[in-house]
Amino acid sequence: MSTTPLDSATASGVHDVLVVGGGAMGSQIAMVCALAGRTVHLVDTEPASLVRAEGQLRARLASRVEKGRLRTEDRDAAFARLHLGTDLEAGAGRADLVIEAVVEKIDVKTELFARLDRITPERTILTSNSSSFVPSRLAAATRRPDRVCNLHFFNPALVMACVEVVPGEATSPATLETATAFTRELGKEPVLLSREINGFLANRILNAVRDEAVHLYEGGYASLEAIDLACRTALGHPQGPFELQDLTGLDIAWFTKTARYAETGDPADLPSTSLDARVAAGHLGRKTGRGWYQYAADGTKQPAPDPIDEPSTPVTGDRPR
Numbered sequence: 001m002s003t004t005p006l007d008s009a010t011a012s013g014v015h016d017v018l019v020v021g022g023g024a025m026g027s028q029i030a031m032v033c034a035l036a037g038r039t040v041h042l043v044d045t046e047p048a049s050l051v052r053a054e055g056q057l058r059a060r061l062a063s064r065v066e067k068g069r070l071r072t073e074d075r076d077a078a079f080a081r082l083h084l085g086t087d088l089e090a091g092a093g094r095a096d097l098v099i100e101a102v103v104e105k106i107d108v109k110t111e112l113f114a115r116l117d118r119i120t121p122e123r124t125i126l127t128s129n130s131s132s133f134v135p136s137r138l139a140a141a142t143r144r145p146d147r148v149c150n151l152h153f154f155n156p157a158l159v160m161a162c163v164e165v166v167p168g169e170a171t172s173p174a175t176l177e178t179a180t181a182f183t184r185e186l187g188k189e190p191v192l193l194s195r196e197i198n199g200f201l202a203n204r205i206l207n208a209v210r211d212e213a214v215h216l217y218e219g220g221y222a223s224l225e226a227i228d229l230a231c232r233t234a235l236g237h238p239q240g241p242f243e244l245q246d247l248t249g250l251d252i253a254w255f256t257k258t259a260r261y262a263e264t265g266d267p268a269d270l271p272s273t274s275l276d277a278r279v280a281a282g283h284l285g286r287k288t289g290r291g292w293y294q295y296a297a298d299g300t301k302q303p304a305p306d307p308i309d310e311p312s313t314p315v316t317g318d319r320p321r
């Protein structure tokens with residue numbers, strides 16, 4: 001039998017997708033699937049999240065249409081295939097594949113996986129977009145660990161090509177084949193891990209670069225600016241590690257390190273002294289006007305003094321919760 005373009009576009013057999021969690025990631029992942037011709041249910045417990053998701057997606061796609069990157073009829077068809085709602089059951093019954101993108105809390109995720117296991121057909125593949133939790137932890141909440149894996153998209157999901165495909169201990173080769181084929185059909189680049197590890201590939205490598213950058217800075221080997229400059233001009237990074245952390249938020253970096261420490265118990269995984277001091281002083285990066293750098297109203301920046309060297313700065317010891 002000859003393969004028509006339509007057949008090859010659905011070689012994975014995934015036609016109906018349920019995305020759970022309509023925040024920054026889930027909303028864009030749902031639209032990526034809808035643009036790729038899938039019927040998508042996007043479910044969130046908070047109606048306000050869905051209103052925000054739809055507004056943001058409409059604005060993003062309008063901009064693509066304006067720039068000539070997307071045809072109006074393709075945009076309209078994608079929105080017609082995207083169903084937003086708060087009822088998990090509504091999208092679960094026909095789902096070939098689920099992508100979970102709810103808050104990064106293990107209890108919330110395991111409870112959801114147990115429920116999805118009960119309400120989706122037996123054949124349905126359950127995946128998680130978690131940034132850190134390995135699929136085996138989520139698979140343990142289900143009776144189908146062979147049909148559970150992680151599909152880790154990057155932010156912004158509408159733009160970033162990489163999707164890490166992470167097998168758990170019991171994930172079957174057939175599940176991985178479907179997940180990988182589906183990722184390719186979305187126009188993304190699947191990056192398959194051989195076995196699971198917390199944090200996966202790209203973020204672990206990025207974190208290792210950040211840790212070394214902080215080590216060099218705290219050791220007095222170079223200034224923030226010199227380290228960022230070396231990463232940009234020698235390694236081709238679009239931003240240095242301190243510049244990037246100012247953009248993504250020092251509190252996020254602090255949470256990531258603290259979560260890793262909670263898992264490993266290795267003191268080397270604790271937030272560094274200089275990161276800890278900045279977070280305690282409320283210097284969280286661009287969003288507070290100061291992090292590793294200090295930002296002027298005209299957008300220029302200069303290295304901020306270390307709070308430890310500033311006796312007037314109240315280092316309260318309070319940390320984000």
Ligand SMILES: NC(=O)c1ccc[n+]([C@@H]2O[C@H](COP(=O)([O-])OP(=O)(O)OC[C@H]3O[C@@H](n4cnc5c(N)ncnc54)[C@H](O)[C@@H]3O)[C@@H](O)[C@H]2O)c1
Pocket residue numbers: 020021022023024025026043044045046049100101102103104108112129130131132152153154155
């Ligand atoms: N933000 C990123 O850069 C990024 C990148 C890759 C992966 N991730 C991962 O993606 C997931 C979502 O992250 P995000 O940044 O989109 O979070 P977010 O806070 O923007 O959105 C989470 C959404 O989940 C909803 N939610 C919470 N519990 C729910 C439940 N039980 N059922 C349905 N909806 C529920 C919330 O109402 C919220 O709208 C997390 O696991 C995160 O680690 C985030």
